[in-house]
Amino acid sequence: MDSMRRIATDAAKISRELPGEVLEAAAEVILQASDLESARQSVAGTVAHAPYRRAIDAFLVKCSKVPRSSAEGVAAALMTAAASERASRARQEIEVVWTGPDSETIPFRQTEQVILQILDSATARITLVSYAVYAIPRIREALVKAAARGVQINVILETPDRLNGQKEYSTLRAMGPEVAGCSKVYYWPLEQRSKAGAKVGILHVKCVVADGRWLFVTSANLTEYAFGINMELGTLVTGGDVPYCVEELFDSLIARGILAAV
Secondary structure, three states: OHHHHHHHHHHHHHHHHOOHHHHHHHHHHHHOOOOHHHHHHHHHOOOOOHHHHHHHHHHHHHHHOOOOOOHHHHHHHHHHHHHHHHHHHOOOEEEEEEEOOOOOOOOOEOHHHHHHHHHHHOOOEEEEEEOOEEOOHHHHHHHHHHHHOOOEEEEEEOOOOOOOOOOOOOHHHHHOHHHHHHOEEEEOOHHHOOEEOOEEOOOOOOEEEEOOOEEEEEOOOEEHHHHHOOOEEEEEEEOOOHHHHHHHHHHHHHHOOOOEEO
């Protein structure tokens, strides 16, 4: 009973960290394997996303050390945990987030508070997107701490250098060397941008998405003014399919070369 409980506990943990679709696909592969060692090899050749692949392999290594564990039993535990987590995530919650004059009737959480909550809660991956970045020490610190926990971080910024003289500072420099050193930083190259006459499109998105579970879309850039004195409105989505879809959107843009590594 203790050995089964250990596998169930580990399966529940990984189901909170990885998308259910990935775990269910891995479980199908594991189910076809003759033992856990061959299951590890099969998963290594099937799961494309490296952080997900490493997490599943670590889970299988733990399971292989449990007495009387089998590929069939581990696959069943993984499928059950993924289904349970999927049902939990389907219960979507939406919260309005506000920075500006105090409301006299409705209490709202502020922009920086919500971003820090997401960064501090992430266990597997973070995608952070912003047009402008300036003087955000608490965000920088939270990103570095997340990286230290093993979280994969993608930071997507408006071009890190000046764009036709429009930028007054480098967004990459504003993020700080600590963030650049512990994350993958991307931008939208000029040759990939749409144009209308002489006008070139800009990356104007402001959002953070983590673990396919939390998505915060906001009018606020990552600046001290947006966090402190501006009037900014955003929406925090917890659960459901939307956070995962947005995560996949940016992954696709990176994979297709529309967003390029700095």
